Amino acid sequence: SYVLTQPPSVSVAPGQTARITCGGNNIGSKSVHWYQQKPGQAPVLVVYDDSDRPSGIPERFSGSNSGNTATLTISKVEAGDEADYYCQVWDSSSDHPGYVFGTGTKVTVL
């Protein structure tokens, strides 16, 4: 099955830029979605189809996808951005298509 690999943790100072990577074989050929999950809450979609933002998501959240790596970028990081972030793709390469989630990255705001 398709595997998505994320760094376990990323630390960033307020006001700086956080970059969270999601690695997968030829992931650039797939549509990547990103979720933010704060403790005790359900996940929230922050970027879909590589770089689109749902309504209500700040422009500080952006995404890119090429080759074997997709990236979620959070600009001007705020304390409220501290959360777990997950990437996701639809894997149609096997006999059993379905969504796959990345391993998750904990973002800590210093």
Place this chain on the structure above:
Amino acid sequence: QVQLVESGGGVVQPGRSLGLSCAASGFTFITYAMHWVRQAPGKGLEWVAVISNDGSNKYTADSVKGRFTISRDNSKNTLYLQMTSLRAEDTAVYYCAKANLKVISRGGVDPWGQGTLVTVSS
């Protein structure tokens, strides 16, 4: 606004069955595919299953294939997950979620319900 409310969670013994429901409101339910996603305590997200808007297409994760069945009743705006032969490793919070777009393979899922906890233990 879109609201998804799961119910049916609880404690169940290994090998037994349990059914979950998700009541949807605030959108045209019949228009969108619906998903189940779970999260074991302290762990990451695991996609479980999806059903197309009209129920004609269903896809299920390998980890639950043959044991879990997703279904929907569009007349009741309700999504279901029937779980059989439950194992300790099925212990998780189960979320229902709406497909973000009208194509299953794109757009991700949004929004999510608040989740219901299923604990498989003797």
